[in-house]
Amino acid sequence: STKMTFLASSTATSDLTGKDCSPNTIQWVNDAWATGNTTAAAMMQRGGDDWYFLTVNYALGQGIEAEASNYITKNGGKVLGSAKHPLGTSDFASLLLQAQGSKAKVIGLANAGADTINAVKQAGEFGMQDGPQKLVAFLIFINDVHGMGLKAAQGLLLTESFYWDLDEDTRAFAKRFAQRPGMNGKMPSGNQAGVYASTLAYLNAVAAKGSDDAGVVVPQMKTFKGKDKLFGDIAIRADGRVTHPIYLFEIKKPAESKYPYDYYKLLSTVPADKAFRPIEQGGCSLIK
Structure with a gap:
């Protein structure tokens, strides 16, 4: 057969x-190792060495937070805290206030889909885009950004393996x-x-x-x-x-976008040999 x-x-x-x-x-x-580690690495290279996480409370969010936290602490950074939320949360106000109160340089959104969109929109309503803290999304796609619009999404950092306009x-x-x-x-x-x-x-x-x-x-x-x-x-x-390779992008301001879907600015590139878990660390039985 x-x-x-x-x-x-x-x-x-x-x-x-x-x-x-x-x-x-x-x-x-991307996979959870790559998403967690490369995002943490790219942010720490830019001085983002203390973190607070907003994490969706199931395997996806927990896995990304664990990978990123491991990288951050191993490389001399600090995780100041983490707020967990259930899948399908509409109100992020109290979680965002906790993140703001932590004074962390980076707020990591270890969630996806509607949860990420809601968190980013509400962070914008709190004026956090212009604040001292950087918001970074581990799992956001261009269709999410398109749905939110640049007014809400501007300034958000994200990692992706592909951008149509590269x-x-x-x-x-x-x-x-x-x-x-x-x-x-x-x-x-x-x-x-x-x-x-x-x-x-x-x-x-x-x-x-x-x-x-x-x-x-x-x-x-x-x-x-x-x-x-x-x-x-x-x-x-x-x-x-x-x-x-995996790329760190920043979402453009509305005035910077010149044509439809002109949404991302490339900030840095993590090369292919650094972007994924080393083969000997995965525990795959095919590797002798």
């Missing part, structure tokens, strides 16, 4: 290429994506780019081997090292983790 290949490109857990790794899995885009190749892909039926000019998110890039890499391996059996295709995929049009310099490791 043919073994199926599992292409994970919007999956936050780092266990997929760690203790739960499989010879049939390839994981693209270079000629990302723009060419985004243009094709935006012109598809039903897209109405929408630009692709990092996860959508990940689905495309991973599928294309898979199909290239199928074509090269003349087989769609995971036992043949996945080892072929793992031989790739070079330039991916959407994710830059990539390699596919033995544990199934695709490594690529």
